[in-house]
Amino acid sequence: MVEIAGVAQLVRADNQIVAARTQQLSKVYGTGDAQVIALDTVSVELFAHEFTAIMGPSGSGKSTLMHCAAGLDAVSDGRVFIGETELTSLKEKELTALRRDKIGFIFQAFNLIPTLTAKENILLPLSIAGRKPDPAWFDQVVETVGLSERLGHRPSELSGGQMQRVACARALVSRPEIIFADEPTGNLDSRASREVLDFLRRSVAEFGQTIVMVTHDPVAASYTDRVLFLADGRVVDEMREPTAERVLERMAGLDSAKGV
Numbered sequence: 001m002v003e004i005a006g007v008a009q010l011v012r013a014d015n016q017i018v019a020a021r022t023q024q025l026s027k028v029y030g031t032g033d034a035q036v037i038a039l040d041t042v043s044v045e046l047f048a049h050e051f052t053a054i055m056g057p058s059g060s061g062k063s064t065l066m067h068c069a070a071g072l073d074a075v076s077d078g079r080v081f082i083g084e085t086e087l088t089s090l091k092e093k094e095l096t097a098l099r100r101d102k103i104g105f106i107f108q109a110f111n112l113i114p115t116l117t118a119k120e121n122i123l124l125p126l127s128i129a130g131r132k133p134d135p136a137w138f139d140q141v142v143e144t145v146g147l148s149e150r151l152g153h154r155p156s157e158l159s160g161g162q163m164q165r166v167a168c169a170r171a172l173v174s175r176p177e178i179i180f181a182d183e184p185t186g187n188l189d190s191r192a193s194r195e196v197l198d199f200l201r202r203s204v205a206e207f208g209q210t211i212v213m214v215t216h217d218p219v220a221a222s223y224t225d226r227v228l229f230l231a232d233g234r235v236v237d238e239m240r241e242p243t244a245e246r247v248l249e250r251m252a253g254l255d256s257a258k259g260v
């Protein structure tokens with residue numbers, strides 16, 4: 001076990017650090033005839049300093065996996081860990097503190113506060129946590145994301161791509177253990193998507209950030225190190241060094257297996 005940023009980490013024999021993992025994770029919605037098994041005994045390791053994509057057909061359980069792994073959703077069965085902290089054993093207050101201190105989030109709908117400037121939005125999670133920003137790190141993040149000239153603007157004065165880059169900077173500025181991104185390019189055109197994906201890629205390559213991203217888009221997945229494929233609530237495959245073509249081919253296989 002080693003300690004990084006105050007969080008105990010599990011180191012595997014091949015020296016890959018496990019940033020988060022699930023053990024036999026199941027999530028069931030509803031009861032009786034209306035019962036849906038969204039996740040079926042999923043055991044998966046998400047490695048530190050890697051960019052991981054979660055892909056799969058609609059309804060395969062991608063968002064549910066992300067929400068359970070990030071402690072946003074209660075599990076029906078199994079265990080979830082961030083580092084060596086078991087989320088599934090924490091009380092609600094401890095879970096809230098862990099989400100605030102150790103996890104960054106990027107959502108498809110940006111989720112910025114409309115009355116705050118870009119700078120205030122970026123710093124909001126830190127100020128809620130009562131932490132002071134590291135000025136050099138703040139400047140580096142803002143510069144990398146290309147927002148230096150836009151810090152005084154409110155969300156309504158920014159383009160979609162700029163708003164999502166504010167959300168990326170907000171996730172990164174507290175140096176979380178892991179960032180979960182749910183369809184971060186889902187509302188963006190291809191140019192803005194590329195800018196956001198380039199930034200996420202750079203934050204892994206240059207800052208050693210760990211990012212897990214749910215996406216439908218094989219091009220977005222091609223920016224990552226590793227793709228996990230879900231089907232019917234199970235992880236059915238994974239791919240390293242993905243290309244858009246190979247991901248598309250694999251996804252077509254999953255869709256045709258479902259008869260889509």
Ligand SMILES: Nc1ncnc2c1ncn2[C@@H]1O[C@H](COP(=O)(O)OP(=O)(O)OP(=O)(O)O)[C@@H](O)[C@H]1O
Pocket residue numbers: 029030036037038056057058059060061062063064065
């Ligand atoms: N709150 C809920 N209540 C009942 N069923 C739900 C709920 N949330 C998700 N489900 C069901 O669980 C399954 C997995 O949903 P999930 O949203 O995780 O899939 P997904 O792969 O993210 O889908 P998409 O790509 O369409 O966003 C689906 O069958 C969905 O209908």
